[in-house]
Amino acid sequence: MNTAKRLADAEKPIAQHSAQFTDLIEKVSKIEQNDKKQISHLKEQNDQHMEQIDALKRENEKQIGKMLGLKEGYEQQITNLQEENQQLQTQVNSMIKRHEQSVTEHGIQKDELHKYQQKIKQLESEFQAQETQLKNTKTK
Template identity: 75%
Template sequence: MYIVDVIVYAQKLGTSGKHEPVRAAFWSGGKGECIHPRTLNKTKQNREIWSNDYPILADDKLAHETTKRLANVEKTIVQHSAQFTDLMEKKSKTEQSDKKKIRHLKEQNNQQKEQIETLKRENEKQIGKMVDLKKEHEQQIKKLQEEKQQLQTQANSMTKKHEQSVTENETHKDELHKYQHKIKQLESEFQALETQLKNTKTKLHEYVLLTEKNRSSLSSLHLEKDSAINELENCRQQFNELKEYYFVLLFIFFLTIYNLYL
């Protein structure tokens, strides 16, 4: 707490017409307290002590000017007090607004995290299903390829026999046609399974891209949260610097007034 005693001379209200010293004490409290001027009670003993320490002014004009200056000082103090109160209210509103923003960002961040975790679990399930389906298709394709190879070998054997014997080939023609027809069916099934495998690979790639997109969204939310926290810290630092500067100016102002009336 900073205390500055200002000694002024004002005309005493009454019938004597004498001028007596009036001591006004001004002080400022820390942590956002408003500044209030107060006038100490004038007792008979104080009047005698002050009369001995300070000469009584005889000029009414000087006493009036002194009283007027004191009123201006009090008015200035009240103005500074109101300004300081406004600054404190603005600071409080800014802090509340920043807290609401940070709370809202945290809630959004948590919601995004939950959504991303849900999507990740769903993606993992879908990827697992796709992998299993891919393995199953690969096994079927391998099996069909083996069957195709076997049938192709048999067809080649039948063709050779047909070339050796036309008579025997009449019987074998039907079987050959059957095998060829079955080969075509197997080739058609092979193409269908191959198409399904390509579609499965495409869907798997889409799920991987979606997972990467969700990770990027989560990273962006973290960056926005860090930016909001840094901005709040900068506002607090600027306010503390402004408060220190204000108290220094106020102390110099009261010190100047004190020196003026010495």
């Protein structure tokens, strides 16, 4: 009987430990299931975030492409405007030079005109004097 009692006494802790072990296994199983759900949920969120990141990257690349296109267009416009400005500056310089030449020629022509006007006045004066002299000679 002693053996039976010892066996019965030994079975009690084994049964307790077995029940605790079963409880722990159930807890571990529940924790693993919960962890799997969380991992699955986090993977879904991660996949969604990665899709958003990829979409943002594509949009960013499109925007960069548009900006580069605009930049090239603006640079071309600037180049065209600089060339046009250079052409206009050349035209202005040419017009200034022609104007200066015209002013010089005008001054020369004005001087010549004044000289000819003086010559005409002198000739008219001489003519008047000769005409008067001629009249005086005829009347004598």
